[in-house]
Amino acid sequence: MEINNRTVRLNERPNGLPEKKIWSFNEENFDLKLDDNQFIIKNEFISLDPAMRGWLNDARSYIKPVNIGDVMRAGTVGKIIKSNNKYYNEGDYVSGWGGVQDYTITNGENFQKINDDKVAKESYLGVLGMPGFTAYFGILREGKIKEGETVVVSAAAGAVGSVVGQIAKIKGCKVIGIAGGENKCKYVTEELNFDHCLDYKSDNFFSELKDKCKGGVDVYFDNVGGSLLNHMLIFISKGARIVICGAISQYNSQKVVGPSNYLSLLVNRASMKGMVVFDYVKDYGLAQKEMRDWILTGKLKSNEDIYEGIENFHEIFLKLFNGEKKGKLILKL
Ligand SMILES: NC(=O)c1ccc[n+]([C@@H]2O[C@H](COP(=O)([O-])OP(=O)(O)OC[C@H]3O[C@@H](n4cnc5c(N)ncnc54)[C@H](OP(=O)(O)O)[C@@H]3O)[C@@H](O)[C@H]2O)c1
Structure with missing residues (x-):
């Protein structure tokens, strides 16, 4: 199976408001081979967060910076299209750190299954994420x-x-x-x-x-x-x-x-x-359950502002800083 993966990689570190030239936009073709326990996700939604700006700096923080040349780190929601992992099946939806790219190969570490037919999948990058x-x-x-x-x-x-x-x-x-x-x-x-x-x-x-x-x-x-x-x-x-x-x-x-x-x-x-x-990762499940109940009983509203096209990543990312979006900013692939 031939995969054509569009990726956004970090090209250089920004000074001030990031310019488009700090990213490289790539098409990376490869033959799909999965090791034991691995699966491949077709990403459908990518989370754009202000924290991403901090991850571009080569500075001490609560998480390592993104290295030059790496696919830009981002939260994602996507569907498994092939799996060698007994806990994750083809057709399952998962959220996790898939990065700004069409496809992610993983062994499941830092990914979570989404079993939900009542709340939109993309809400797992916002209010339920x-x-x-x-x-x-x-x-x-x-x-x-x-x-x-x-x-x-x-x-x-x-x-x-x-x-x-x-x-x-x-x-x-x-x-x-x-x-x-x-x-x-x-x-x-x-x-x-x-x-x-x-x-x-x-x-x-x-x-x-x-x-x-x-x-x-x-x-x-x-x-x-x-x-x-x-x-x-x-x-x-x-x-x-x-x-x-x-x-x-x-x-x-x-x-x-x-x-x-x-x-x-x-x-x-x-x-x-x-x-x-x-720091609260062990209690994410508790929070997710309570907030999902609030959503289903009409007490809590989720609002995603969704824009399309990985090729528009830079312009959409800037909406975090110029006030042009409302609610959770998401890139749809
Ligand atoms: N500590 C943590 O673990 C953690 C986790 C997630 C997020 N955060 C932080 O929480 C904050 C909100 O994140 P979010 O994901 O919810 O982003 P967001 O609020 O969905 O998007 C950013 C918003 O900030 C406002 N803004 C941008 N530049 C501004 C400026 N110069 N002065 C005042 N407001 C400005 C804009 O709204 P207006 O149009 O209203 O200006 C913009 O829509 C960020 O600082 C983020 O880094 C922290």
């Missing part, structure tokens, strides 16, 4: 939310933020989202049921933020970092928890902006703690 787990463990285990508390979440229309706010609503919190643009804010309040959503691109953003946070913020779930994080420190209440999930405003920046208002943590006996979703 890594971003959903980040939201679930971030807001429940790190944010430690309690009924009646006030929660603020940035990048609220995105894959993680949209789930954070919905879980906080399920748990009886007052939820304020922050997102870019009127349309996204409308989506956050009208479809996701947040109490408020503030447009950080509008002129009166800071006065509105001050007004909505005047009762004190118990949990700030930070996806954005930079000056917004600094600003949020002013509004925290006594014993507040700031969950440092990400800092997308800084990922392409040459000069990182940090929080100078940090003494607010002292005054308010508050905590600010970073989290990495991979």
Whole structure:
């Protein structure tokens, strides 16, 4: 069986916002030969995540960088087309780290079967996948939310933020989202049921933020970092928890902006703690089961923004940073 595999490999490391030239787009033909225990997946959906920007840097992090010449690391959902593994059969759907390519050969390590005829397969890259787990463990285990508390979440229309706010609503919190643009804010309040959503691109953003946070913020779930994080420190209440999930405003920046208002943590006996979703891997199943139940009972909405064509990978990837997408960004092959 001859396989024609289109791949996106890392060509060079970026400076600032990645340019198209950092990738190579390839067609790689090979005769399919599987070793014992191996199977081959035809990838159908590829997850595009802000973390991918960090994996391009040759720097110490929670995971190794992608090497020059390697297929770009990415979460995938696909269908097994041939298997020499007794636990995985032809026709099974799996999610895992398949990379930006048409086909992945694996022995199953870091792959999970998807046995679900009720929820869309691509949701296993969003609310029932890594971003959903980040939201679930971030807001429940790190944010430690309690009924009646006030929660603020940035990048609220995105894959993680949209789930954070919905879980906080399920748990009886007052939820304020922050997102870019009127349309996204409308989506956050009208479809996701947040109490408020503030447009950080509008002129009166800071006065509105001050007004909505005047009762004190118990949990700030930070996806954005930079000056917004600094600003949020002013509004925290006594014993507040700031969950440092990400800092997308800084990922392409040459000069990182940090929080100078940090003494607010002292005054308010508050905590600010970073989290990495991979630390919760042993409990992914629990989170997946509970969130799937919430989806099926209409309490939790999943929203995937899907674009087609591996040849458009670069342009679609940039949508993470230019505000041009809503919900979980996915590339369909
Ligand atoms: N710690 C972990 O284990 C973990 C796991 C997954 C994700 N994360 C982090 O969580 C954050 C959200 O990830 P996600 O997958 O849910 O992405 P996402 O929110 O679906 O997409 C990124 C969004 O960030 C906003 N954004 C982009 N540039 C911005 C800027 N300069 N200032 C303010 N907002 C900006 C954009 O929304 P607007 O249009 O609203 O600006 C964009 O849609 C990221 O920082 C990511 O690195 C962390």
